Amino acid sequence: MESPINTFVETQEAPCRANCSENLSAVEDAIYVIGGKWKLKIIIVLQELGNVRFNELQRMISGISAKVLSNELKDLELNGFVKRVVHAEQTPVVVEYISTDYSRTLKTVIMSLSEWGRKHKNNIREDVF
Template identity: 65%
Template sequence: MEQKIMYSDTQCAKNIDAVEDALYVLGGKWKLRIVIALISGHNRFNELQRIIKGISARVLSNELKQLELNGLAKRVVQADKTPVVVEYVPTEYAETLKDVVAALADWGQKHKKKITSHE
């Protein structure tokens, strides 16, 4: 039998606040998808647009700017190359999301199995 985790009212409120803060940064349709693509090694704008199905160039550009402001992505311009190469790289801070992404992906796979197995 699974042990039930109980939080005090104070801890519950702190958890809610912390999750709200995380969702503020990572929420929306695209941000987490972009972070996943970045930490998976997709760094060029067109590559990101290709791997993230359905995102427009304008939306991707805006979302990358937001991720930069929140310290999760860094825009790197390699002006010494011809043509100039622009890449977006995940910051060390973004790398801290790897375990969160792995746990969320694991839960998502289990959930999909659960709802499609007709138990």
């Protein structure tokens, strides 16, 4: 005969596993869209500065090549995080990038990551020194 505790654990385990699986899937989706070395950096710069031209964006994000920046911007645009604005009436033609309202839904996530990063850096410093 099975004990009541084992039965309780088994009945509670299935929903927990399903919830865990859902959470893992959701995080995988998020990381797929905004993961990598550059995407969040690009989003942060655009949120902080507003309309930014390509060369200014490249200067703000040290170490990123023009080719990689171009590819990342295209990917972010396809996913609705960045809007590319072309001012064809100007000579030469001016292209600016801006963050979208959808991109700004990441603001609390970015702020939480930033705060965690500061705390982590302080913890490492305290442990090392």
